[in-house]
Amino acid sequence: MAITDWPTDERPREKLLARGAEALSDAELLAIFLRTGQQGMTAVDLARKQLTAGGGLRSLLDSSPEVMARLPGMGTARRALLLAALELGRRYLAAPLERGLPLDNPDKAGQLLTARLRGLPYEVFACLFLDNKHRLIAYEQLFQGTIDAAAVYPREVLRRAMEHNAAAVILAHNHPSGVAEPSRSDHAITRRLVEALGLVDIRVLDHLVIGDGGWVSLAARGAL
Template identity: 35%
Template sequence: MKTQTMTIHELPEEIRPRERLLMNGPKSLATYELLAILLRTGTQKLNALQLGMKVLHHFDSLYELKTASHTDFLQIEGIGPAKAVEIQAAIEFGNRLNSTFIAKKGLITSSEDAGQFFTEALQDFQQEHVLVYFLNTKNEIIKQETVFIGSINTSVAHPREIFKAAVRCSAVSLIIGHNHPSGNPQPSQADIDFTKRLIACGELIGIDVLDHIIVGQERFLSLREYGAFLS
């Protein structure tokens, strides 16, 4: 009597690879489960999980699978031209992701450097813009983001959004800056209070706030040098 292979959709939900990925993240899946998601369907004899395991067992190592040719994949029963192409495309996509790097947008080693960057970016605005430079361990700028437009106050400027952006780009530190359209870079009490609040939040989650630069007309002020970073 011919037995019917149980499809993935017939398996208990807690062991289906897509559902497990959604619940626990991609790192929780075995390699054959990741392959099963790529393959999507199996054959009459094997479901996608079993086929993924068969593909892995066909090769002596993941490196051999990674460097396999289209013909190599076609030698596996259950892998036709379409599935072979899908596997090769996924491997190449992974290779390209692995070779990427975060584009560096400049190096900041002092308040003077920071002031120059913020002055160039903010000096021409007629409304206050709040800009953040996110830095790596070498103080290279890996991302810059205007976090909001308008005067700094606690109802508008919330550290949560700034640190969410920092975590997303894996920043280890940041420098914030904004412009005073009046041309006078003298900090307001709101500027100082917000800076201290930002520093405190950064200390809690391990992301250093290195400085807060205020850009005026043809000059800037560093709140670190001004003393606002002192407790």
């Protein structure tokens, strides 16, 4: 049976418009992107097949374009549409990272950095540069590594902070494993950066480790 033969209130697109996106299953939401199925299966059937092959929604959406291309029924047009939607979502979540935003609440920084860094398949070290009232000057991703490490150079962080005339910084990096627990090396690089930036009176307000379930604040752990 084609989706067009389903009761109107059960078709994914109509169901979304009538009940809201939260009423749809993962397969139904994905089916809206796919629009059509394949011979002998509806778009929802195809979406379920892709979710199974991709290891679930999170794994599918976090996969590289090359891996995504190997999913059943995921042609170039569908892949481009899905990747564009993912990037729109990321940009929407990160839109508050605008110059002049006061980061007076630790949760605010955590939410913004999580929107940028969570789910990346490689490690990224980033920095929020702040003025003396803790308003955002700039956000930069300074270093990118492999799946389990990123080389961080204090001299480069110091150089960028001085170029931005920053009075304070918030450091952050993600753990591709999804586990946000700080490692020994995370504590070590934090101490090195606190010392290097402190030489020119630039404060390190926090270092956030981003994982799948949220973030861990080294400042809250008393590690700064």
